[in-house]
Amino acid sequence: MSKIVAALLALGIGANQAMAAEPLTVVSFGGTNRDAQDSAFYKPFTEKTGIPVLAADYNGEMAKIKVMADTGNTTWDVVEVESPELMRGCSEGLFEQLNWPAIGRREAFLPEAVSPCGVGIFIWSTVLTYNSSKLASAPRSWADFWDTKRFPGKRGLRRGAKFTLEFALLADGVKKEDLYKVLATREGVDRAFRKLDQIKPDIQWWESGAQPLQWLAAGDVVMTSAYNGRVNGAQQEGQPFAIQWNGSLYDLDHWAIVKGSKHKAAAEQFIAFASQAQQQKGFVQRIPYGPSNIATLDLLDRTTANNLPTARQNLANARATDTEFWLDNGEELEERFNAWASK
Template sequence: MKIKTIAALAVTTALCAPSAFAGEMANKITAVSWGGAYQKSQIRAYAEPYMKMHPEVEIVWDESSNEAVAKLRAMAEANNITWDIVDVVAADAIRLCDEGLAMEIDPDKDLAPAPDGTPASEDFGDLLVSDCFIPQIVYSTTFGYRTDMVGDTPPTSVCDVFDLEKYPGKRSLEKRPINNMEWALYCDGVAKEDIYDVLATPEGQDRALKKLDTIKDSVIWWSAGADTPQLLADGEVVMGSTYNGRLFSLIEEQKQPVAMLWDMQVFDLDGWIIPAGLPEDRLARVKDFVRFATDTQRLADQAKYISYGPARKSSAPLVGKHADLGIDMAPHMPTDPENAKNTLLYNYEFWADYRDDIDAKFQAWLAQ
C-alpha cells in the first residue's frame, strides 16, 4: 500500500514536473567566474552536463570574479542584481556575507548529500567557512622554480626563497601582505602555530617586513595570477609564487622547465555564493543548479580539467586522469599527502581584521 502510494506519487511528480516547474524556474543563469582554464573546467564539469539535462536552460558566463565584491555592492546599491551565482575565494565570501550581499545557505537542505548518505555539512566539514559559502575546490598558493637555473640542488624549503646566496636571481611575490608575511615569519624562526599571534602585534609585523627587506631588491611583485608563469617562462625569475593550477599548466601543458616547491603551500578555498535578494524564479533555478554542480561526482569531474582538489571528502577517491593529457591527477593535487607534508591554512578571521592595517604598512614599506 505504502510503496504503491509512493510510486504513484513519484510518477505523478515526474509527469507534472516539467509543467509545474517551468513557470517557477528561470531559464537563464548568469554565472560569474575567473575566466581562463578554471572557468573552462567549470563549464565542462558542471555547466555542460547540466544543460544536457535541462536543454531549456542557458548559462551565461561573466569573467568578473576579480571585482565581484565591489561589483555586487554596486549592484545591491542600484537594486539591480544581474548575477545569479558568483565564484569567489573564501575571504571574499566572508566579506560578502558580512555585508549582507550574499544569501545564507543551509548546507544540509540546499546541497546534495554524499552518495553514501553523509549530509553535506559533514562532507564539506571545516571548509564551510562562512554561512553563505559553498566550497568547490581547495587550491594553494605555492612556489615554482626554474629547474635549469638552480644548479644541482633544487630548493626544498620555502625558506630557500629568502636565501639569495644559494639561489641568486629574481623571485616573484604577490603585491600584497597575505601569504608573504606568513612565509617571512616562518623563515625568521617563528613556529608555524604561532605565526598569526606574532603577526597580530606591531612588532611581529615589523619583523616580517624586516625579513622581506633582505630580498626586497630581488623581488618582482605580481598582481595577476598569470604574471608568475610568464616570468618563469621568460626566465625573468628563478622562482615565484602563484596558484598551483597555473603552475600545473605551465609544467604539464606547456612543458616549461619548471618544478613545484610544495613546502609551506598556503591552502585556500574557492566556491560559489548566491547573491542576496534574487527573485523567486531565478533563485529556484540557481539552487537547482548549485545542488547539481556541487555534488560528489561533479566536484570530482572538475579535477579532470584542472589540478585543484575537490572540496568534498567523498569526491577525493573519484579523482581520475586528466581529460586531455591522460596523466593521473592525484599526485598534482595540493591535497595529495606527498605534497601536503608541510602546509598552512589561510586564516580568514585574522585577515578579515588585519587586512587593511597590514596592507597600509606593507604598501608604505614597498614604496620606501
C-alpha cells in the first residue's frame, strides 16, 4: 500500500475512493435546469465524495443511448430522461436495473418516481405563458391560445406530437379527463390535426427549452408553451412573463444509468445523494419543479411551494401526461406529426 493511500485511509477516506476517483458523466437537458442541478447536486456530491462530475447536455435523443448500450462503448453514466423514454429504454435493455437498497427507501418517494431502471428527480409542467406587459388581457386557456383574432401574432409550440396534440384537443373543448380517450381514436387524432390546421401559419416551432422564452422576450411570439421552470428563471431575471396553469400537462424526469456504465456503483451513489430531501430542497429553491422525495415539501417555505406544479391550485386544472399512451402510440403519432409539419 502506498504512503498516499495509507495517509488517506488514516483520514477516513476509503481506498477505492482514494485510488479511483474517476469522473462520473451526468447528462441532463441543460439550461437553468442544469445550473440548478450543478448547484444542488453536482458540486455538493463532489465535495462529499471526491468523485468529479462531468456535466453534459442533450435533447433527449435515445438514439445516442441505444448506440452506447448496443456497442458497449458507453461514455455516459447517469442521464436525465422523461417517463416514456425511461419505460421504453428499460424494456429494451438500454438502462441498468437499479439496486434500490443502494438508492433509498421506495416509500420515501412519490409512487410515480419509483421504477426498476429510474428514480424520479422532479415533476415539471408544460404551461401556457405570455408577456403580461404586451397583452391587454390575459389568455385563460388553450382556446385563447387558438384565438388569433383576439390575440394576433405568432405563438410558440414544441415541435412534436407529444403535448401539441393534447393542447389542440383541449383548445377544441375536450375535457382533461377525456383527453387520452379521445386521442386514442382515429377520429380524435384527426380532430387534433384539424385544430392545428387552424393556426398552422401562426405557429413558431421550438425544439429546445430556452427558445420559447427567448422568442417571447424578443417579441417574436405573443404567447407560447414552455416548461414552468424555464418561465420562472426568466421571471427571476426580470421578464414580465406570466403562467396560465389551466390546461397544463405535467410529468416526471428521472435519473437512469446507461447500460454498460463503467461506474455503476458511483452512479447509484450519485442518484442516492441527489434524491435526498435536503438536496432536492436546494434544487427546488433554484428552479420550481415539484420534488419527488415526499419529505422535501416540509422543508420549503410557502412562497416556493406555491410556485410548484404540485401546488394544489396549480394542479386543479392540470393533467398528467399518459406515459403508457405515448409508449403505445408515440412512434406512429410522431411520424404523422412530422409529415404534417413539413408540408
